[in-house]
Amino acid sequence: MPTVHWLGAGLSSAPGIRRLAGGDTPLVLWNRTPARARATVAGLPNPPGIRELDFSALSAAVNPGDVLVSMLPADLHLKVARLALDSGAHFISSSYIAPDMQDLDSEGRTRGLCLVNEVGLDPGLDHLLAHRLLHAYRPLHQEGHRLRFRSWCGGFPALANDFRYKFSWSPVGVLRALRSPSRCVENGKEKIVQRPWQGLSRYEAALPGGHEQFEAYANRDSLPFINQYGFDAGWKLDQFVRGTLRLDGWAAAWRPLFEELDTLEGESGELRLQALGAELWEKYAYDEGEADRVVLCVELEALDGDTCAWHGGLCIDARGNDTGSAMGRLVSHTVSFAVDSVLAGELPSGVSAAPADPALIDKWLCALAELGDEVHTLPRS
CATH class of the missing domain: 3.30.360.10 (Dihydrodipicolinate Reductase; domain 2)
Structure with missing residues (x-):
């Protein structure tokens, strides 16, 4: 079974981490300060594994088919995406698609690996x-x-x-x-x-x-x-x-x-x-x-x-x-939906942003509403 490796346990990560920890897919939380990561998942009946973030250790732990979620600073996304490709794993971040990320599209398609970005709040x-x-x-x-x-x-x-x-x-x-x-x-x-x-x-x-x-x-x-x-x-x-x-x-x-x-x-x-x-x-x-x-x-x-x-x-x-927090829920819950969709084979290989498929949009927004954040109709101003 694939493992989800979630990198970063900051304020905008906790709700998504806790949602994924309640599922059946193995989850490992990597953070520079393990104590903070432990606080993020405190009280969960099935807490994820927690590791200190070290890229050498991460590289050794990732297997083909795994998913790497980067909630690290944006300047580290490319490093994580490169590690994912080299390991035969998928990659997800909530950040905008930078030109150097887009350059990985052809390789991702060739290897059948998803490099998903722009799946947070804005963008997402x-x-x-x-x-x-x-x-x-x-x-x-x-x-x-x-x-x-x-x-x-x-x-x-x-x-x-x-x-x-x-x-x-x-x-x-x-x-x-x-x-x-x-x-x-x-x-x-x-x-x-x-x-x-x-x-x-x-x-x-x-x-x-x-x-x-x-x-x-x-x-x-x-x-x-x-x-x-x-x-x-x-x-x-x-x-x-x-x-x-x-x-x-x-x-x-x-x-x-x-x-x-x-x-x-x-x-x-x-x-x-x-x-x-x-x-x-x-x-x-x-x-x-x-x-x-x-x-x-x-x-x-x-x-x-x-x-x-x-x-x-x-x-x-x-x-x-x-x-x-509202920001943390809307960013990280959406990231967690992307994890589910990658594992379910619902997203294309290569570099992509939040999905345009109507059925998948409905699925994500229904899941968001079930977690307490509804989309409302906005009348004409």
Whole structure:
């Protein structure tokens, strides 16, 4: 029987680990600090094996057909994927597909091995919701429709603080993202923004608990996902944006930080970035037992002239509880679904992202709902 090797027992891993530990597939949890791993699985009737993370020991332990899950920092994913291929094992991560990961596609296909990425929250669940909306709209498409697609996701404290944010992992990654340009489609044209706060907009979400205003900004490069989600080349795109939600008042609270980030350059800038990260972690990490909140909203709208010809919207509004943080549940439960699907032969070999198959999307979202996190219909704003 294959073994699942889960690497990393951080805050975003625990719920998925505990779910898989309740199944029949052997599970080994590898972590740099075994004591933390033991705390993650404390109280389970059938806890997984726990090993200190050492790549030599890991390589010796992996057998053909096993599954390696990397919940390590993104710069280690390629090393784990390479180890998986060399061992005849499958690989899973929740991170975006980097170019060097994509380069492994041909080898994975040749060996019949899955290299699955983008199966967390964002990216991950957002992909599933986008595919579901495209499947619903496609039969209704008419020439002349102008399409508006929005995918917004954000994590923040359930009880807002003055900073309008808290960190569940190292703030340095958040700061680096704020220094990166974004690319999307607005008003039918490509739009590039050098700093997220320079392209800030407002988004009103009709959530299950009522309407709520958020601040929103595009992040990364949205354009490759036009093809990934299945938009036909001839369709007219008025808007296509994937981005981040923040609590109302976030930009005002962070303005001094934006001003400093804009001045950082070179080696001294990197040192200051690291120092800022340490300061923010000290001030704004989640307290023990403090509840977080995640909001994910995905919408597709088709316009015929000035009239809305079709609208579809899906959302998740989750809060931390005694089963884990909202972020941890949504990321790691989705990763655990990918593990199940790899073992069941439901995912293609080679490099792939979250599935587009309607039946598999339904299966994953039903499993998510059974674990307490439902997808809701989002009415037109």
